[in-house]
Amino acid sequence: MAVIRSVIRGVGAYLPKRILTNAELAKTVDTTDEWIVERTGIRARHIAADGEYTSDLGAHAARQALVRAGIDPVEIDLVICATATPDRTFPATAVRIQNMLGVTKGAAFDVQAVCSGFVYAMATADAFLRTGQFKRAIVIGAETFSRILDWEDRTTCVLFGDGAGAVVLEAQPQTGGRNDRGILSTTIRSDGRYEDLLYVDGGPSTTKTVGHLRMNGREVFRHAVQKISGVIEETLVTTGYAANEIDLFVPHQANKRILDGIAKKLGIPENRIVVTLAEHGNTSAASIPLALNHAFERHLLGEGKLVLMESMGGGFTWGAVLARW
Numbered sequence: 001m002a003v004i005r006s007v008i009r010g011v012g013a014y015l016p017k018r019i020l021t022n023a024e025l026a027k028t029v030d031t032t033d034e035w036i037v038e039r040t041g042i043r044a045r046h047i048a049a050d051g052e053y054t055s056d057l058g059a060h061a062a063r064q065a066l067v068r069a070g071i072d073p074v075e076i077d078l079v080i081c082a083t084a085t086p087d088r089t090f091p092a093t094a095v096r097i098q099n100m101l102g103v104t105k106g107a108a109f110d111v112q113a114v115c116s117g118f119v120y121a122m123a124t125a126d127a128f129l130r131t132g133q134f135k136r137a138i139v140i141g142a143e144t145f146s147r148i149l150d151w152e153d154r155t156t157c158v159l160f161g162d163g164a165g166a167v168v169l170e171a172q173p174q175t176g177g178r179n180d181r182g183i184l185s186t187t188i189r190s191d192g193r194y195e196d197l198l199y200v201d202g203g204p205s206t207t208k209t210v211g212h213l214r215m216n217g218r219e220v221f222r223h224a225v226q227k228i229s230g231v232i233e234e235t236l237v238t239t240g241y242a243a244n245e246i247d248l249f250v251p252h253q254a255n256k257r258i259l260d261g262i263a264k265k266l267g268i269p270e271n272r273i274v275v276t277l278a279e280h281g282n283t284s285a286a287s288i289p290l291a292l293n294h295a296f297e298r299h300l301l302g303e304g305k306l307v308l309m310e311s312m313g314g315g316f317t318w319g320a321v322l323a324r325w
């Protein structure tokens with residue numbers, strides 16, 4: 001039976017020029033390169049320049065994705081930006097990016113699910129494309145977490161960084177069979193009981209300030225392994241694929257030990273997991289498209305590859321997307 005699927009036509013990414021290494025951070029907070037590498041796998045993070053905003057990062061990534069897709073911005077009718085660090089409280093960063101790209105039709109809006117933002121945004125775009133409301137979407141994950149970090153808190157400031165990634169999706173008829181290209185399944189979940197384990201202690205309605213990121217790292221770690229493994233298993237059961245049929249796992253990049261824990265639990269070979277966090281730390285909603293871009297540039301994402309993306313973040317929110325490239 002013919003179905004409409006959201007086929008990934010292009011991917012792009014952008015990292016700000018300034019690189020902040022662990023050794024540099026160790027000069028300002030009580031930490032060491034050894035501690036950060038051993039506990040997280042992170043070696044450096046990128047920091048946006050003064051006057052460089054989330055929308056700038058997102059627009060760079062989106063432009064690259066559009067060029068690679070061979071799609072003109074005038075053909076895009078949906079722009080979704082996943083971000084927890086918008087340029088302004090409103091309007092949506094997606095609307096600014098829409099304007100920067102020269103997209104003038106359809107709709108643009110932000111999705112806020114912190115580190116799960118890209119998975120949520122992909123699920124949202126896919127739902128719109130499959131119902132025929134829009135034809136071509138650009139889905140962006142863009143963050144400037146450097147602006148919400150408490151740079152005196154060594155338990156959080158060493159973990160995060162700035163960056164952006166984007167994909168172009170196009171609604172295309174497919175057969176409905178196992179070899180279909182495009183997004184094959186999306187699963188999004190949240191549980192607000194865990195709000196206080198990872199949050200920002202400010203906001204327009206509470207403190208009238210932006211606030212700083214606060215996290216109970218140990219607890220988040222424990223939940224991350226459980227919840228991500230759970231949603232991967234759920235995706236495999238509902239789609240009928242076995243873990244060894246997945247060509248590439250493209251996870252949210254929070255901590256190398258979390259990725260190792262999931263791989264061990266589900267028996268996923270290490271060489272099928274894309275790991276980029278050494279280079280840029282946890283970039284929240286940007287981390288999955290940054291990792292997709294990394295894989296694409298290393299020719300790991302040829303047509304027909306089966307790709308599983310997954311994430312977990314503040315809220316808690318978590319989810320997974322299975323797609324055939």
Ligand code: UT7
Pocket residue numbers: 030031032035036039040115154155156158216217218219220221224253254255258282284312313314
């Ligand atoms: O993207 C959203 C999801 N976020 C995550 O998935 C993050 C999940 N959590 C983690 O990645 C880890 O829990 C952390 C990397 C945040 C922390 O690693 P951990 O192995 O859980 O360490 P810990 O919090 O249990 O702390 C161990 C020790 C503590 O000292 P004491 O109490 O044992 O004396 C910390 O104070 O390490 C200390 N510590 C540090 N030492 C040097 C914490 N941060 C640092 C630091 N440098 N930057």
